[in-house]
Amino acid sequence: MPYEPPTHSVERSLRATLGAKIVAGVDEVGRGAWAGPVTVCAAVTGLRRAPEGLTDSKLIPAPRRAPMAALLADWVTSYALGHASVEEVDTLGMTASLRLAAVRALEGLPERPDAVILDGKHDYLGGPWRVRTVIKGDQSCVAVAAASVIAKVHRDAAMAELGAEHPPFRFADNAGYPSPVHRAALEELGPTPHHRLSWSYLDALPRWRHLKKVRAPADPGEQLGFDF
Known part of the structure; x- marks a missing residue:
């Protein structure tokens, strides 16, 4: 499907x-996974022309994502990754974990940004950062698109x-x-140490329901496996 390439307008x-x-x-x-950390990338790109084909990582065919991420690693001015572990997700909730991972990424940059463009409509980062939220920013903003590709390729490799x-x-x-194979493995073997134990998928697994950690979700749908 044709798409408009991201720009530097924001x-x-x-x-x-x-x-x-x-x-x-x-x-x-x-964010919507049953297992693994939540990963955030902060990328600074300046105003240079974006590499051809750059867009939201979900729109890039899987075989092309890793080459694009490798290209971006050299092309961006700087980038850094931050993570929140499954233990932190279970303890803090998703919103606080996203902020924790984002702060870790931003503080990992060689220079502190003067402003941050955050993908989506919710500002989970907050002060003291100056934040501009952009719905579908991973499609429309060069720096956010670059961050989306680097974050996804890095986390996919770790998983x-x-x-x-x-x-x-x-x-x-x-x-x-979530996937049929993933659910079948959970039903048979139970969660691994890498699974989030506060999420509602455990409610549907009678053999393993006792392992669930009770914590009120911070976001609507947080425990339902949605990927916002």
Whole structure:
């Protein structure tokens, strides 16, 4: 399906209105997974022409994602990754975990950004960062699109490594997200140490329901396996 390539219009707006010289695009991956960390990438791209084919990672065919991420790693001005572990997700909830991972990513950049473009409509980052939320920013903003690709490829690779430890779960294929194979493995074997135990998938697994950690979700749908 044809799509409009991302632009620097939001970055230019933040430069004009806030005097922001360094603008970071931020995107996450893993929010809707049953297993694995939530990962956030912060990327600074300046105003250079984006590589051809750059867009939201979900719109890039799987065989092209890793080459695009490798290209971006050299093309961006800087980038950094931040993670929140499954233990942190279970303890803190998704919103707080997203903020924790995003702060870790932003603080990992060599220079502190003057402004941040956050994919989506909800500002889970907050002060003291100056944040502009952009719905579908991973499709429309160059820096956010770059962050989305780097984050997804990095997390997918990490989940594939975990999958080698737990072959029946096929993490290399599903990256810890809901799938029939993933559910069947859970029913037979129960959760691994890499599974989120506060999520509602355990309610449908009578043999393993006793393992569930009770915690009120911070987001609607947080425990339902949605990927916002």
